[in-house]
Amino acid sequence: MASGQNERAARSAALPVIEPGHSFASVTDKISSIVLARRTPRGWLVGFAVSFALVMLLTAAIAYLLVVGVGIWGVNIPVAWGFAIVNFVWWIGIGHAGTLISAILLLLRQQWRTSINRFAEAMTLFAVACAGLFPILHLGRPWFFYWLLPYPNTMAVWPQFRSPLVWDVFAVLTYFTISLLFWFIGLIPDLATLRDRSRSRVGRVIYGILAMGWRGSAMHWHRYEMAYLLLAGLATPLVVSVHSVVSFDFAVAVLPGWHTTIFPPYFVAGAIYSGFAMVLTLAIPLRAAYGLEDFITMRHLQNMAKVLLATGLIVAYGYMMEAFMAWYSGNPYETFMIANRAGGPYAMFYWALLFCNVAVPQLLWFPRVRASVPALFVIALIVNIGMWLERFIIVITSLHRDFVPSSWGMYAPTFWDWATLFGSIGLFLALMFLFIRFLPMISIFEMRALLPQAEVKP
Amino acid sequence: MDDHPTKRDRARAASKGEIFDLPRVRARLGGLRGRQYWRCLEELADNPSFWRHAAREFPSSAPPDAFSRRDFLRLMGASLALAGLGACARRPAEKIVPYVRAPEEIVPGKPLFYATAMPLNGGAIGVLAESHMGRPTKIEGNPAHPSSLGATDIFAQASVLTLYDPDRSQTLSYRGHIRPWSAFVSELAPVLQEKRKKKGQGLRILSETVNSPTLAQQMGALLAAYPGARWHQYEPASRHNGRAGSLLAFGEYVDARYRFDQAQVVLALDADPLGADPGSVRYIRDFARRRRPHDEAAFIRLYAVECSPSNTGAAADHRLPLAPSQIELFARALASRLGVGGMEPQLPPPIERYRDWLEAVARDLKAHAGKSIVMAGERQPATVHALAHAINLALGNSGRTVIYTAPVEARPVDQIESLSALVGDMRAGNVDCLVMLGGNPVYNAPADLNFAEALSKVPLTIHLSLYHNETSYLCQWHIPEAHYLESWSDCRAEDGTVSIIQPLIAPLYGGKTAHEVVAALTGSPNRSSYEIVREYWRARFGAARFETLWERALHDGIVEGSALAPKPVRLVSGFKSRLSSPPPRQREAANPNPEALEIVFAPDPTIGDGRFANNGWLQELPKPLTKLTWENAALVSPATAERLGLKNDLLFSGRTVSVDLVEIAHQGRSVRAPVWIMPGHPDGAITVHLGYGRTRAGRVGTGNGFDAYRLRTTSSLWLGSGVEIGKTGQKHLLASTQTHFTMAGRDLVRAASFAAYRRDPHLALAHQAHEPKQDESLYPGFRYDGYAWGMAIDLSACVGCNACVVACQAENNIPVVGKEQVLRGREMHWLRVDRYYQGDPENPATSFQPVPCMHCENAPCEVVCPVAATAHSAEGLNDMVYNRCVGTRYCSNNCPYKVRRFNFLQYADWETPSLKPLRNPDVTVRSRGVMEKCTYCVQRINHAKIEAQKQGRKVRDGEIQTACQQACPAEAIVFGDINDPGSKVSSMKAEPRNYGILTELNTRPRTTYLARLTHPNPELQSGAKK
Helix, strand or coil: CCCCHHHHHHHHCCCCCCCCCCCHHHHHHHHHHHHHCCCCCHHHHHHHHHHHHHHHHHHHHHHHHHHHCHHHCCCCCCCCCCHHHHHHHHHHHHCHHHHHHHHHHHHCCCHHHHHHHHHHHHHHHHHHHHHHHHHHHCCCCHHHHHHHCCCCCCCCCCCCCCCHHHHHHHHHHHHHHHHHHHHHHHHHHHHHHHHHHCCCHHHHHHHHHHHCCCCCCHHHHHHHHHHHHHHHHHHHHHHHHHHHHHHHHHHCCCCCCCCCCCHHHHHHHHHHHHHHHHHHHHHHHHHHHCCCCCCCCHHHHHHHHHHHHHHHHHHHHHHHHHHHHHHHHCCHHHHHHHHHHHHCCCHHHHHHHHHHHHHHHHHHHCHHHHHCHHHHHHHHHHHHHHHHHHHHHHHHHHHHCCCCHHHCCECCCCHHHHHHHHHHHHHHHHHHHHHHHHCCCCCHHHHHHHCHHHCCCC | CCCCCCHHHHHHHHHCCCCCCHHHHHHHHHHCCCCCCCCCHHHHHCCHHHHHHHHHHCHHHCCCCCCCHHHHHHHHHHHHHHHHHHHCCCCCCCCCCCCCCCCCCCCCCCCEEEEEEEEECCEEEEEEEEEECCEEEEEEECCCCCCCCCCCCHHHHHHHHHHHCCCCCCCCEECCEECCHHHHHHHHHHHHHHHHHCCCCCEEEEECCCCCHHHHHHHHHHHHHCCCCEEEECCCCCCHHHHHHHHHHHCCCCEEEECCCCCCEEEEECCCCCCCCCCHHHHHHHHHHCCCCCCHHHCCEEEEEECCCCHHHHHCCEEEECCHHHHHHHHHHHHHHCCCCCCCCCCCHHHHHHHHHHHHHHHHHHHCCCCEEEEECCCCCHHHHHHHHHHHHHCCCECCCEEEECCCCCCCCCHHHHHHHHHHHHHHCCCCEEEEECCCHHHHCCHHHCHHHHHCCCCEEEEEECCCCHHHHHCCEEEEECCHHHCCEEEECCCCCEEEECCCCCCCCCCECHHHHHHHHCCCCCCCHHHHHHHHHHHHHCCCCHHHHHHHHHHHCCCCCCCCCECCCCCCCCHHHHHHCCCCCCHHHHCCCCCCEEEEEEEECCCECCCCCCCHHHHHCCCCCCCEECCCCEEECHHHHHHHCCCEEECCCECEEEEEEEEEEECCEEEEEEEEECCCCCCCEEEEEECCCCCCCCCCCCCCCCCHHHHCCCCCCCEEEEEEEEEEEEEEEEEECCCCCCCCCCCCCCEEEHHHHHHCHHHHCCCCCCCCCCCCCCCCCCCCCCCCEEEEEECCCCCCCCHHHHHHHHHCCCCCCCHHHHHCCCCCCCCEEEEEEECCCCCCEEEEEEECCCCCCCCHHHHHCCCCCEEECCCCCEEECHHHCCCCCHHHHHCCCCCCEECCCCCCCCCCHHHHHHCCCCCCCCCCCCEECCCCCHHHHHHHHHHHHHCCCCCCCCCCCCHHHHHCCCCCEEEEECCCCCCHHHHHHCCCCEECCCHHHCCCCCEEEECEEECCCHHHCCCCCC
16 A cells, blocks of 8 residues: 555545554454354344345245246236336346445545445345346246356257347346455455454364465465456446446337436446445444444445435436436427326326435435434435335336337236345345354455554655 | 375385385396386385375376276266166056048148038027137138128137037036936936827927027927927027017018118117127128228218217217117107108207207218118117118118018017016916026026026926026036037028038037937937938938038038028008107106116127126127226216216226226116226216126136126116116226227327328328338348238228137137236237227227237347347248247337237146147147237248148238138238238238338338228218217
8 A cells, every 4th residue: 555545545534434543453353353253143143033034035935936927926018027127126236336336446546445345345246146036037937047148059049149138147247256256355365364363163164265375475465466456447347337238128128218328327327326325224234233433434424425415416317317308309208208207107106216316315415414324324225215216117117108008007016026025135134144244344454454553664 | 095095005005014025026027128117116016006196196197097988988878778768658558549541631730621600699600610630729700601701700709619618518417416318318208298198288498599490490390299388589689679670660570681882871770780789790891891992982981879889889980879768769850851751850858969960860861862771779679670670661771771581580589578478487387397498597587587486486497508507507407508519500690591500529528409409309319410400401402402402501601592582571551650659768757866877788798698608718808898808897978977976996906997886776676886987978878788797607707797687677678767876885896908098199090081081191191200211220121032921900991899809819829817817917819909089088989909919120029039039030020939938028018019918827728628629739838937929820821831832832812811810800901921012911001091000119010000091971070979
């Protein structure tokens, strides 16, 4: 790390990225003790139990789906995509924050990223895992999902490369792979720390295997820095590409409400928006529960609030342009689409979306709101809900009344739709709980590098 | 660990003194020739553990693997062969018997067609039944048959499903116990013997309308054998008023046939010749041919006055909704203007406001005297029928556009009187043996007769029926009836033409025909209907030429020259006084309660009088106007609904409509019914459809809808007044396949008046949307060197009869999904008929638009499928590859026409054995999770191409008929090669009124429409449709 950076950081923001008074040992102790504690906290057990119950619900919903068919959901003709696609886009969006924080902020040398990047990356992985479930489950014949992959086969058929769904497969798989590698490589020095500090034999063996023989030699550090930087470079375009490709699923279609050139940037902004909202949603309870206020400081929360506000404004611009273009184009189908969103049977959800995603985040202009942890938590939650509603509005209201009025129809989710949505939230939370119990949720070695002691004296 | 040359190994070797056995080493070295190095002492000692260690460390120096490539291949070959053996499941021990002598015509994979006829409602339609390896799978119209001319209606199309219905009655039973036919015969013998002694006293036969010459003759013989016996006929939706009207006008029973092909102006007084009326297939054909713009003089104008919206009203150029009681007033006023004497010319107050309309119609009819038709609907009282006859006579239409013939039915009677007399006798104990040949009077007899109660007073009851229905349940003997596709019989069509009904398959459940039951009653229980029918026709044809004529009749499907000759008719003397005697019902006078409504009964548009209740195709078929499926609803006008505070609400699920459940009370009886708000319905009236509310229809039909027969009485058979409606506060969910009535300003159905179109076709049909140029695509276009299939649908001709929808379902093995799935918006029809309203909801213009797949040149579905399961064929078809489909449903989302259908669940029935032979073997039965849609009947295309290729020629125009096209009575659907400029479809597409829908999306649909042309009366055009 360059020497002047902490000074610059200190100058640029009054609030510190790490509270004063910490030493190398205290940082390591604090973070690793959460993982190495012998006793599992009661709160963790309760939280995990609840999320595991939801995972069981998801399992039941999936089993029933596979046995009976996708008809257990509320999908129909014309609304052939329902909650599954809404949830997919929502989870993928949430999965954006991790890579953005890790990769782009790393390249931009934003040091405040350090204390949140680890769990943001974990969150990304788990969100993408949840997202990945849905496109497979929503297939009429999910057991043939691999037909979307270009694999050599006796039928000599390949996927149809003009379809955005095929692009999706590549985009999401690449994103997941890179995110996983990025996260794992970043974990290796900390895994070695845990290996060395673990008091149980099992812990030493498992952490030892995962640490891949990390000894902290200069060569290791050199290679590590190089690999991390390269992966950051690789991951950066993916932040933009994944959600752009996901937006193509809609933008390539002819449907009014989908067929829009604004979709790629608007989706990426929305993704970052929802991703940061989710990081806030997770970080605020975590720092309270584990007493990590020293590491995840108000500086972090405020920075994230600012990102939230900025991306929220881009998203609001997207909504505005959608409506404006519908009017300006003079296209009767587009005009009807917006009128139907604002005044049709699903109008309530449209206005709720504007309230959640446009109105509420404006509170973040006020420094006092940004300084209030409970307010930030509530706003982040509202934005999460708003982003889910946005996808609901895009998918459902565009489909349910498209071109030919005779085929217009309505959509309502069934119990199994809700079960799958909440089940996926349960899966996400269960994975998060396992992660904070067994892996360091904050990067120990990078935090140590932020300490004043780490500065190399000339 | 065993073969690891560890320290332990070496230690063990050392302890045995083997590590370096010097004498052995020396001996070995002594045996070697040439320069031999040794690398280590272990090698020198030639210790086996050394070699094991060396092989692991340096694989290349290891001795060749014991498992060589050859061995591998040998072993794999053997195991694969064994695996193959294992895959051969043990064959079930079932004996199969090959043909000893193969039937001459049957070639596996090649269907055969047999001419037969389907009797229905006292008429018949001639059909060609498609048979695959001896199993009928599809019904087509018989082009030689006058009631069909190659087309069919929904009932004929769906009849093949009834044949295979697993719920059909399968056994003869006595009080619920299974009995053989012989037991029935032997138990019947003493009864008949006793009856013979008593000259048949107490023996009664109840049949539906009989139009079978053979059965009529048998009945004559039966009545001769038992002079005291009586034959009653009752059918709920028969021509009760038509018969009475003919008696009133002519003093005798005559039938009228209307010649739309000869007429210029038609007035339908509550008649529905293009919809529910018998013989509609022929009427639609004749009408549609007169709605094409080629010949100016030929364009026919249709007026409809009706008390319940119908397909005829939708097709009409001017439609006037009138409350039921007002139609007679209208008819009287009209008659006075058209030269029928004795009618009061002044308009009574209720219809005074339609004076202009009436005058214009009267002038138009008069101007086209001899080329006009006035027809009265079955619902209207006898007076209206008589008035219509009188008007036709006065206008000189009789013999030109209206043909009178002797009645088609074998013995016309006043069926209500006939049934009332029977019930009276049953109640009085005068009936001790009642034989019912078909029918279901317990369910459908007028409610005031209380047939079920009367039936319990009859000691011996015998019921022949296709289903074990409500009546069978209350009878002692139940005999399963043979379906018409299993029977030998004969029947007269609406114009009198006789068809011999020949079976396509032996009775699946040992069913008996009415002929066989009547033969059993006359003492020959073992005569087959084949013998009976042949014997009758042997007498008719004459023994000498019998075999020739019989074969020809079977082959052609008609008995040549059997049509009834036109018959001159004259009004009875004193006609005026007869008409005036029953004063026209005045609603206000008859009905002190101004809140009360009039009621209209109508057979259901898809399940008829209830006999098709267990037919899933017909249950799920959307009713032409309401688009409701699976049940009936009481229809009221928007204004009446508002007055009564009734609402229809769209729910957040598929196409579910939540409606009010009301209590309809009429003459002291009441039923609970959901209310559907029907644009175009006259105010102050309510329409209920018969046929629902069955309690013993089968698994499909039982419990759907409400039973309107419970309100129907002998005095108010079709129309009634004084109906009161009470709200129950409850809601009911109706499954409609189309919940949006308007086109929302979209240019889907285009229409113009014939006059404007003739002045300037392009101006009349000009529309706004910008159509992109053909090359505006990223992808290169397709080239079609051979065929390029296309379709044109003439909206001028289409009357929305739905025959195409059922034909498509039958041809393409389309599953039935049930009400619950339709509520969710998951019906599977590949072809739907959209219905749109325009204008005032009090009397909107109604148009129909059949929508199959458009087979777009730039198909939006093809681009988005990730697995290429929907692909463009070399002939321009948008093919669906079911095997490849993984079910992303992206194609459906991206289809602007929403013609794609998805198997959300396992809809096709793979289990029921009796439904398996029904399937078209040329079409895949789809599984859950795949998309499907209209294929332009690709199996028919390929069949024709193969035939053409065998003969070394191109497919001829018209050689391929899609199922919808073939069934269409209006000839509205035309399919063919658009690469061939001489084809019919090309010439239709060249018409100026040809257009594609949503072409602004650059989809370039192959299915195009010909704009609808109307022919309004210029006098009425300003106040159009009023």
